[in-house]
Amino acid sequence: MKSLWFVKRPWLVERKWLPIKGIQSKLSLILLVANMLALFMVTMTIVFYENSRYQPDLLLELNIQGDMINEHLDVAMSFDDRVSAKESLAAFSLNKNIPIAMVIASDGTLFASHIIEGYSPPSKLPSEPGHVFYKDRLVLVKEIASANQSLGLLLIEHTTPLWRERMLEYSPFFLVTAFTLILLDLLITLGARKYIVQPLGQLTKMAEKISISHNYRLRADVNSIDEVGILSQTLNELLSVTETNQNSILKSNYQLEKKTLELEGQRGVAEAATMNYKNLVKNHELLLSSAGEGIISLDLSGHITSVNPKAASLLEVDAEDLVSQAISQYFVKGKDVKNRNNDSVLLAYWEQSSIFSSLTNGACCK
Numbered sequence: 001m002k003s004l005w006f007v008k009r010p011w012l013v014e015r016k017w018l019p020i021k022g023i024q025s026k027l028s029l030i031l032l033v034a035n036m037l038a039l040f041m042v043t044m045t046i047v048f049y050e051n052s053r054y055q056p057d058l059l060l061e062l063n064i065q066g067d068m069i070n071e072h073l074d075v076a077m078s079f080d081d082r083v084s085a086k087e088s089l090a091a092f093s094l095n096k097n098i099p100i101a102m103v104i105a106s107d108g109t110l111f112a113s114h115i116i117e118g119y120s121p122p123s124k125l126p127s128e129p130g131h132v133f134y135k136d137r138l139v140l141v142k143e144i145a146s147a148n149q150s151l152g153l154l155l156i157e158h159t160t161p162l163w164r165e166r167m168l169e170y171s172p173f174f175l176v177t178a179f180t181l182i183l184l185d186l187l188i189t190l191g192a193r194k195y196i197v198q199p200l201g202q203l204t205k206m207a208e209k210i211s212i213s214h215n216y217r218l219r220a221d222v223n224s225i226d227e228v229g230i231l232s233q234t235l236n237e238l239l240s241v242t243e244t245n246q247n248s249i250l251k252s253n254y255q256l257e258k259k260t261l262e263l264e265g266q267r268g269v270a271e272a273a274t275m276n277y278k279n280l281v282k283n284h285e286l287l288l289s290s291a292g293e294g295i296i297s298l299d300l301s302g303h304i305t306s307v308n309p310k311a312a313s314l315l316e317v318d319a320e321d322l323v324s325q326a327i328s329q330y331f332v333k334g335k336d337v338k339n340r341n342n343d344s345v346l347l348a349y350w351e352q353s354s355i356f357s358s359l360t361n362g363a364c365c366k
Contacts, residue, residue: 022197023192023196023197023200024189024192024193024197027188027189027192027197028185028189031185031188031189032185035178035181035182035185038177038181039174039177039178039181042174042177043174046167046170047167050163050166050167054166055133055138058138058158058160059131059138059140062138062140062156062158063140063142065092065095065098065156066140066142066154066156067142069088069089069091069092069101069154070142070144070154072084072085072088073085073088073089073103073144073151073154074144074145074146074151075146076088076112077103077105077111077144077146077151077152078146078151082111082112085103085111085112086112086113086114089101089102089103089112089113089114090114092114092156093114093116095158097158097159097160098156098157098158098159099115099116099118099119099157099159100113100114100115100116100119100121100122100155100156100157101113101114101115101154101155101156101157102114102115102121102125102154102155103144103152103153103154103155104125104126104152104153104154104155105151105152106150106151106152108125108127110125111152119157122139122155122157125155126141126153126155127153128141128153129141129142129143129153133160134160136159136160136161136162137157137158137159137160138157138158138160139155139156139157139158140155140156140157140158141153141154141155141156142154142156195224195226195228196228199223199224199228199229199232200228202220202221203220203228203231203232203235206218206220206235207235210239216239216242216243216246217239217243218239219236219239220232220235220236222236288306288308289308289309291308291310292310293310294307294308294310294311294312294313294314294315295307295308295310295311296308296311296322296327298327298355298359300359300360301326301350302326302327302328302346302347302350302353302355302356303324303325303326303327304322304323304324304325304326304327305323306323307319307322307323315330326343326346326347326350327350327355328346328347328349328350328353329346
């Protein structure tokens with residue numbers, strides 16, 4: 001059931017930002033994407049390190065090893081001890097990536113060597129120190145000196161695995177990283193399901209139940225003090241306000257219905273009284289019409305309100321013309337006859353008449 005807020009903004013409903021439903025599924029997808037990005041960043045970091053630091057670090061390491069061997073070779077060459085020089089070169093056998101190590105005398109001849117089986121010495125011996133990186137190896141040439149006198153050169157050949165092979169060496173690290181990320185993903189998913197998804201799901205079900213049943217006495221369980229707990233507490237407060245307002249409206253409706261019934265009863269009484277009055281007026285009119293004497297009805301100002309046919313006949317005026325006329329115009333005599341249409345004259349005659357006294361004081365009219 002879509003809320004009014006979404007109905008007013010249909011683009012939020014129709015546009016599918018994520019093709020899956022459910023907070024837990026979306027959270028799992030977000031964590032999966034985050035893990036993939038993390039692995040990608042780790043891979044890029046290793047690739048950058050390999051491309052920028054592998055050769056300098058390898059050269060530094062090989063120089064350190066060469067310096068350590070040089071401390072023994074200068075003595076051996078000073079005493080022309082080839083056996084001792086070869087034994088010193090044999091120390092490179094501890095590093096399986098160094099298949100060739102050679103000592104070259106100052107005259108360019110081979111003084112001593114250590115060559116692993118399967119490898120061949122270089123066809124041309126170097127004449128000066130330096131280093132060269134080849135596709136699959138590093139060749140380092142260091143000077144052997146004693147008392148600032150050059151005794152010869154030390155040639156060290158270090159094999160370098162291909163870039164792909166070097167990347168495979170990081171496989172255990174990638175596996176441990178991936179396992180750690182998956183474990184964190186699982187822990188986050190389980191925690192989010194227990195502390196976020198399930199409470200929100202309960203709130204959603206309760207909101208749907210309230211929307212269908214309109215039972216505002218329902219309350220959400222508040223089991224935490226986090227945002228979900230605050231949301232549950234706020235919903236309960238809204239339900240309390242809604243329930244109070246609903247009860248107030250129901251009470252007002254009850255009172256309104258009760259008042260309506262009372263008004264309908266009073267209207268019935270008024271209609272009955274009106275009907276009785278009409279019947280009374282009708283009977284009065286019938287009585288006046290059937291009377292053998294002239295009867296005229298007056299108000300306190302002396303104006304005719306009704307006449308019966310006999311009175312109209314006696315006055316020789318139509319009954320309709322007599323209504324609203326001043327009765328005192330028939331009392332005017334003598335010199336005041338010419339002022340019979342003057343209201344002040346008519347009022348004076350009326351107030352002096354016995355009819356007026358009878359109407360106001362109850363005196364008998366003669």
